[in-house]
Amino acid sequence: MDERDPLASLRDLGKGLEKARQGRDGGSTARRATLSRDSQNALGLALRIGVELVVAVVIGAGIGWALDRWLGTRPWGMIILFFLGIAAGLVNVYRTISGMGMAIGYRQRAAPPAPGAGFDADDED
């Protein structure tokens, strides 16, 4: 095996790597859909959403309180941001659940794709 010149074996290695990479890229999308609904993920998901709701309200109210102190607009900032915090928390939880961990993102995957964004056409289910 060692009698071949080193460049040829390097080329072989390059080819092998290229093949492996293609296999990885091609395989990933197919496996994605099946694995995302795995039961292993479900426990992680359940642990995730509880905190999401509580923290959102607290942070919202906290930011409002800080803004009030800074701008002297008591109590409006805290009132408004408290409710915005509840909304943000609910939005986060809703997205986590409906996407089953796939999309905490801020665009729903089901939304009509923007022009030139065809890369995830195979993404949803």
Place this chain on the structure above:
Amino acid sequence: MVAKENPLAQFTIDRLIPIHIGGIDASFTNSALLMVIAGVLLTVLMLVATRKAALVPGRWQSVPEMLYEFVAKSLIDDNIGSEGQRYFPFVFTLFMFVLLGNLLGLVPYSFTFTSHIIVTFGMAFVIFVGVTFIGLARHGFHFLTFFVPHGVPKVLLLLLVPIEVLSYFIRPFTLAIRLFANMMAGHTMLVIFASFVAPLGAYYLIPGLLPVMIDVALMFLELLVALLQAYVFAILTCLYLNDAIHLH
């Protein structure tokens, strides 16, 4: 009967080597010691186990290989896709550091650095800033359209954009609080049940054994929580990275 041991005493920071630089307390604490141990342990595990790399992995070699597979496939490939592989070193280090921090904390007489919110928040904040930066670097100001939902009447945007912005800025907090709260609650619970052992056992043997049994069961629960929380921390990092990379 009052327990002598304060269940929160286990979270006390001890200054092992006091260092003060210009009025800033930069002491080497027990928390820092455990972080160093976690880092050294991870490095040694990776270096030693892959030293004699064989095509058919031995017992030690299969550990890093399994970890690699897990992070590369279950975390990055399934959540970001192959584009995310360039962030593999970061995600892997983060996952292993949190995992080792959680697991080392279960060793008696050690310290759980992930039960301190400043540690978890530090990590979460780095992730938050990094992800925002990656998003801005890859998409420029187009990244800001992230906060504008599709196909919504213009009037509603006045309400929805603040909600989106707020829910984006909440991310580092939820990430930090989830890990810290889980670790702290679990370890507090362990000590509380352990503090029942001596007072109950002083009178009768059987009731004294009950909290011991609960603590044994709790140790298994804590093991599960330690693994799961490291997993959740890493997977959320991947999801955030995915948002920044695959903006659409």
